[in-house]
Amino acid sequence: MSEDASAPTRSATSTTHHHGPVVTMHGGQGNIGINNGTSNATFGGPDRSDVALTAAVNELSDRLRELAPQLTPDQAQAVEDALPELVPDRTVLRERALVLASVAQIAAASGAIGQPVGLALGQLFGALG
Template sequence: MSDASNYYGPVVNMHGGRENIGINYGTAGGPARDTELGAAVEELTRLLGELRRHLSPEQERTVDEALPELVPDRTALRRNGLVLASVAQIAAAVGAVGQPVADAVGRLLGLLAQ
């Protein structure tokens, strides 16, 4: 057995230079995609506000915890995939009234997959 550790993920080696910032994952999609992402996050946030009156107190608490995580940033949304899963689960649990939220989560996931 070896004592070596395996690391799976990006590796950045920078030698010299000035004002190096590392890897920027947030703008790889370009301005048009970022605008779409922002619109999708805004729509989901609006729909969650409309859905609140149909939620149990526990579901409402979960939505309250999810809202700060819903930001138009690809890296943050990908990292917080459980937040979107929780929102989708709540939308499914409330039935037909939650369908617009489930659809909005689907659109957002589609944008993140691009």
């Protein structure tokens, strides 16, 4: 008797298999789109570099939200526009280099109040590798 290669294996722990696109919704906000790939969880959990990237994106987003009320209206709008573009995906972030450059420019122009954003950008660039 042959086994179906696409059938999930049964074990003492619960296993979930997703075949095809997966969409995870979080209350209608902060949704990052469709995952068309496989999950690292299938192979024993998330990669440490993915955890670092997610943490860096979250830190940068938090620092930008704190900075926005202290900016000019145009700068605050640029930050607001950039926030949805910041996703924990290396390929996507590399493609969005202009967004990161814009955020860096705003942080630098903001002086001391922009320093936490600059530090968070440094963490993000380090996580991107």
